[in-house]
Amino acid sequence: MGQKAADIATIGRISAVPAMLKVISDMTGLRFAAVARVTEETWTACAVLDQLEFGLGVGGELDLTTTLCHEIRGSHRSVVIDKASEDPLFCDHHTPRIYQFESYISVPVFRTDGRFFGTICALDPSPAQLRSSTIQSTMESFARVLSLQIEAEENQQRTENDLLEERGTAELREQFIAVLGHDLRNPLFAINFGAERLLRKHPNPTTDPLVRHILTSGRRAAQLVEDVLDFARGRMGSGIPLHLGDCKDLQEALQHVVSEVQSVHPQRLIYADIGDLRGVYGDRNRLAQLLSNLVANAIHHGSHDGPVEVTAHIERGHFNLTVKNPGQIDDQALPRLFQPYSRPTHHTPQAGLGLGLYIVKQIAEAHGGELSVSTTEEQGTVFTFSLPTD
Template sequence: MTDAIHADIATIGRINAVPAILQVICETTGMRFAAVARVTDSNWTACAVLDTLGFGLTAGGELDVATTLCHEIRSTHQTIVIDKASEDEQYCRHHTPQLYRFESYISVPVFRTDGRFFGTICALDPLPAALKGSAIQPMMESFARLLAIQIESEEGAQRTEQALRKERAMAEVREQFIAVLGHDLRNPLFAITAGAELLTQRLQDDQQRTIAQHILTCGRRASQLVRDVLDFARGRLGAGIPLNLQACPDLAEGLRHVASELQQVHPQRRIVLDIGDIGGLYCDRERVTQLLSNLIANALTHGDPQGPVAVKAALQAGEFVLSVHNHGAPIAVQTLAQLFQPFSRPLSQVPQQGLGLGLYIANQIALAHGGRMEVLSNEHNGTLFSFRLPLGQPGAPAAPPAST
C-alpha cells in the first residue's frame, strides 16, 4: 500500500460524517455491507467500512480491482445498480457477483472537487433488494458529492496544520538563535561599558569625557536591549522568566533606587513615591525592580509630560500591590487586549525607542511569581498599571512567617 493510499484512508477516517453516511445507506437499502473505497488502476482499498454481514473487510483491506465492479466504474464514471445479480441480464454471468456471492449491489463514483477520480461509495448483500428506480441512487450520488467536499476540506485542514507545525518549529529555531546571540553579546557589551565607565572617571579632557560618557550610555542601553531579548526568548521558549526567590527585607530600598535612577535620566519629570512597609516579602528582588523599571519607563514615555508618575507599593488585603499611575490620553480599547504581547506598542508617527518588550517582560515576571498584571485606563483617571501578588496562596510566593 502506497503512502498516498495511507493518507487517503487517514483522511476518510477523520471525516465524522462518513460513519453516519454508511449507516444511512444500510438502513435505507437493507443491505448489510457498505464501504467507502479508494480505487486505483490496480487496487480497491477500503477506507471506511460498515459490515454486519461478516464480509471480512476492514479499513485498509485491499482487493484486486479487476475482481470488482469498481474497475468498470473507474473506466465509465457511471453508477452501477443491481437488484438481483443472478437474474440481471448484464451481470448474471459476471465473475464479480459469483466471486463475492452477492445479489444486490450499488456503487457510485466519488470524484474530487477538481474532477479527479477518488473511488466509490458501495453497498452489497447476498439477498436481493429493490434498488433500481428508487431514491437510493440519487441519495448515494448526493453522498458522493458531499464526501468530495469533505475530503477537500479535511485535506486543506491537514495542510494548514502541517504548515502551522512547520512555522512553530521555525519560530522556535529563530527564538533559540536570538537567545544564543543575546547570550554571546553580553560579554563584549560588559567589556565596553566597563571600559567606558573607567574612562569617564580617568579622562581629564571634557570633550573626551563626554565621548566616553556617550559610549557608556549607549553600552548600557544595548545591554538592556540584550537583557530584554533574552527574557523574551526565555518566555517564548517555555522556560519562563527565571527567578531567585528569597526573603527581601530591602525591597523598598530597591524600588526607591530604580525610581531615583529614572528620575536622573528624566530630571524634568516628577516621580512620586508612596512605599509602605513591605519588608520580608518573598520574591525575586531584581526581577520585581525590573518590573517597576519597565512600568515607570512606560509611564514616562506615554503619559502626560507635564503630569507626575505616581508609584505605590503596599501589602493590602492579602496581596502585595505595586502600581504605577500616570495621567494623559487613555489607552485605546483595541490596544488593551494586546498590551502585554511582545513587540506591542501604541501606533505613532514618532519613532520610538526600544523593542516594545517592556510590558511583555513585566507581565512574564508577574506570572513567574504567581501574580498578575492589571491595567485600568480612562480619560478622567489616566492609566494605572498594577502588579498583584497574592500572599500565602498555594504555589505563590508569600511573606515568610514572623519569627517567634
C-alpha cells in the first residue's frame, strides 16, 4: 500500500472524523468540509462532507498550486475568509475564483512529532461570519484531536497485540474525550450564554431573529457535541456515565419528552400511554434521552402514514418502554441498526450524526436492560426497552 492510500485508510478508520465534519458544517453553515493530506506535491481528500455537489470524493486530488492549503503548508497558519470578493488579501487571489467560494476556513493538522500532515477545511459559495465566531479555535481543537487519533490509529495497526501500545492508545483516547469536553463545550457555552443575554438585556426587533437563530444553532451544535462525547465514552472510554437513583418523577420526564417532540413536529401524531413509573431505579435523564432518541428516530425514519405510539409501564417486575411506528426496516439495515453513523438506505438528507440508536443501545446496556426491535409489514417497527425493577 502506497503512503497516500495508507493516509486515506488511516483517516477512514477514525470513526470520529465524520462527526467532526458534521459539527463544522452545522456550526458554520459551510456546505463542503474535508480532511486533506497535503504534501509538497499533492492535495488529496481523505474524508469529505459534500452538501454542495462539489464533486470531490475520498481519494480525489486537486492541483496543489490552486489551493490555499499549499500556502498553509508553508506558513503553518490558519486561513479564515468571511467574503472572499471583499477580502483585501484574497479578493484578487486565484483560489476563490477557481473554486467559486466566498467563505472559507482551513486549519493545519500536524503529526504529534510536529510534522505537517494536512488541513481540515470548509467552504461555501455564500459568505459567512467566521472571523467573529469561535469556529477557528474549535477547528484547531479538532486538528489536535485528529493528530492524536492518527497517532493512535497507526500505533494500533502496527502493534495491535502489544499491551504497552494498547495502554498508550487508551491514554490518547482519554485525551480525545478531554479535548472535546474542554475545547468545544466552553466556546459553545459562551455563544449560547451571549445570545441569551442579548435577547434578555438588549432586545432589538431588527436583530432578535438573527440572535434567536444563533441561539438555536448553538444549542444544536452543543447537542451534537454531547452526542459525540457519548459516542466517545461508549466506543472508546469507560461507557456512558450514569447517575443512578430512584426515578420518582420518571413519568413526568417521559411525558415531557413526548410533548417536546410533538411541539417540534406538530404535523405528526404521537400517542402516549405512560403509566405510574414509581419504583424504577436508574438514571432519569438518560432514560428520557433514550426515549427522545427512539421517538426522533421514528419521526425521521418511520412512515408518515400513521401515528408514533409510545407506551411505558411497570409490569411483572419490569419497566417496559416501547416506541412503535408504521413502516418496516429493510432486512439489510437491521444488522447495523445500532452501529454508529448508520443511515437508512436512501439519499434524503437527515439531521444529526447518525448516533441516535447507537446511544440508545449504550444507555440500555449501561442500565443492564434489554433493547430489542421487531419489524413486520403488518405491525410496523417496534423498539422495546425492558429493565428489571425488582
